[in-house]
Amino acid sequence: MTDQADLTDRTDRTDRTDRTDRTDLADLTDAADRADDAADLADLAVVGAGPAGLAAAVAAAGLGLRVTVLDAGDRPGGQFYRHPAPGLGAARPEALHHDWAAFANREAALRAHESAGRITCLAGHHVWTVVADPASAPPAARGAARTGEPAARSTAWTLHAVTGDEGAAATVRARAVLIATGAYERQLPFPGWTLPGVVGAGGAQAMLKAGLVLPGKRIVVAGSGPLLLAVAGSLAAAGATVPAVVEASAYTAYAGRAAVLLRNPAKLVEGATYGSALLRHRVRLLTRHAVTEVHGTDRVEAVTVTRLDRDWRPLPAAARRIPCDAVAVGHGLVPQLELATGLGCATRRGPDGTVALDLAADGRTSVPGIWSAGETGGIGGAALAITEGEIAAHAIAGRPVPAPLTRRRSRLRAFADAMAAAHRPGPGWTGWLRDDAVVCRCEEVPAGRIREAADDLGARDARTVKLLTRAGMGWCQGRMCGPAVAALAGEAPAPDRRPLSCPVPLRHLAELPAADG
Incomplete structure (x- = not known):
């Protein structure tokens, strides 16, 4: 009996040792994987190179962060600082812009940081979703995920983008994301x-x-x-x-x-x-x-x-x-929020009636690791967007926000709110709107059909109107007609939530890793 007990005890100790060795090996492998990934992991990914994104990227790089900037355009500047096509030979493009120096100085700084390797600029990149990156989570969190237990939030993010005319796929990984996607016309x-x-x-x-x-x-x-x-x-x-x-x-x-x-x-x-x-x-x-x-x-x-x-x-x-x-x-303008609302970021109603992100004073959204600056937090113009981009960069870098920036933001945001209320x-x-006037251009839905859905068929919100009339189902997905459809349905415009923020080839979805799908 004693010999059998000793044998069993030795066997148990051997099994425990083997399991410990396997666990250590798994942790070492995880550590090696994380070390390999670290070289490709930016400190900050900035989506949008308009006034807010450009200011945030330059400020963050100046504070020591490694930054990747993704923008759908060929050059930085966004909608506000658009550039004439090179072939047009414009001698003085600054004549068409207000406060061109604010852009030119930051673009020069962007190029200097790019040459030094502190900023990577990815032009022609349409970011269509941002997802939590499970590969960067600590081993305990990944083990919990494998066993179905609650896991801690991942410490990094993966941004998926469509690039170029042929729609090639691209991914960027970063510890933090700043969404500076601007706005479009109402x-x-x-x-x-x-x-x-x-x-x-x-x-x-x-x-x-x-x-x-x-x-x-x-x-x-x-x-x-x-x-x-x-x-x-x-x-x-x-x-x-x-x-x-x-x-x-x-x-x-x-x-x-x-x-x-x-x-x-x-x-x-x-x-x-x-x-x-x-x-x-x-x-x-x-x-x-x-x-x-x-x-x-x-x-x-x-x-x-x-x-x-x-x-x-x-x-x-x-x-x-x-x-x-x-x-x-x-x-006026409508904040472009698809990426942020797809992540679950909280929103608020602005003084102009549009939906904007509910942000802390330093640009934090309600989702840890996701920040925003500029028109996404409420329409306010280029000067406010630049200020908010710089504030967010300091906060992301863990630095105190300079008091002059805070005062400037407060002053400009108050003016923006007054302007929004005045022109609501x-x-x-x-x-x-006559009944025969087209409201949804993509699906050619007239106002009369929307009124019929609301008055006769019981539709009380834009989603039900869409199901009954197809208003908002076209190529623009309601960007053009959304506010009008909501008004005719007797509803205030709702946050725009969708899994894809721009058209994506199906092959990109099929190629996603299981964790991202």
């Missing part, structure tokens, strides 16, 4: 807006900055927001005739924000510059008016401009017709 439809010659206000400016072309010779600029003044001034300076800037809001809405305006003298000077440009080019400013219809057969020939009440309801007795061959229209669309704008 469009409120009206009869005739599908005619050739109707473009977004920002689109008209992009045509001028990137292509040195105008959408027409006689252009009415319409919508709401301070972008209209900048667009009108640029178009007029480039040789277009701008008979009117048609602003749906009234600038008297700023009257109750005098303290905020006085804290931002540079913004007042900027506004005065735009105003003087309109006077110099004899551009008429019509406040509390809207383009309520576009006329023409094959392209724009004229617009009907109608006076609005305080809630943006059209007053038909106060309509006029303005001849033109193009319309540049936009009602009123609820009565749907009054200019």
Whole structure:
């Protein structure tokens, strides 16, 4: 009995030793794998190289981080600092931009950090998802994941991107991610807006900055927001005739924000510059008016401009017709949030009615390891985006945020909120939509069909309207028509949540590792 017990005890000790050796070997293998991966693991991945992303990347590199910048464009600058195509031979591209020096200095710093190996720039990369990277989790967390037990959050992220014209796949791994994806234009439809010659206000400016072309010779600029003044001034300076800037809001809405305006003298000077440009080019400013219809057969020939009440309801007795061959229209901007909301980042309702990320003062989202800066946290312009990018870089690097940056952000954010509230669309704008007016351009869904879904079929939200009418199911996935569909359904626009932020070839999904799928 004793001999048998001794044999059993020795066998148990041997088994335990073997298991310990195997565990140590697994941990050593994990450590080796992590060491191999470390060389490919950036400290920070920045998605977007507009004002916020560019500022964050340069500041983070200056603080000692290894940074990878991914941007869909060919050059940094984003939508705000667009560049003319090289073949156009533009001698002074800075003439088309406000505060070009702020961009030029940071682009030079970006290139210097790139040459030194502190920044890797990946142009033409459309990031379509960001996922937690289980390969970087500690061994205990991976073991828990294998046994089905709760695991700690991974310490790194994998970014999947589509690159180039052929749609090749690319991945980037980083310890932290800063989302600086900017915004796109908010469009409120009206009869005739599908005619050739109707473009977004920002689109008209992009045509001028990137292509040195105008959408027409006689252009009415319409919508709401301070972008209209900048667009009108640029178009007029480039040789277009701008008979009117048609602003749906009234600038008297700023009257109750005098303290905020006085804290931002540079913004007042900027506004005065735009105003003087309109006077110099004899551009008429019509406040509390809207383009309520576009006329023409094959392209724009004229617009009907109608006076609005305080809630943006059209007053038909106060309509006029303005001849033109193009319309540049936009009602502000909408934060581009697909990557962030796909990760579960919390959102908030902004003063302009759009959905923005709910961020801490240093740019932290509600998801650990994910940061954001710029228009994703609420529309505020390039100066605020640059400031927020630099603040986030300090926080990500674990450095104290300089007090001047904090004060500047507070001041500029207060101005942005005042601006957003002043130009928020009123609820009565749907009054200019006839039933035959197209709302969803991709699927050619008219307003009458959406109203029928809401009034007769019981749809009370944009998702149900989509299921009943296909509004929002087209190529743009509701970016253009989403706010209008929600308004006609009696719902406030909801956070845009989707697993893919841009079109992705199916082969990329099939090639994903099981952990990412």
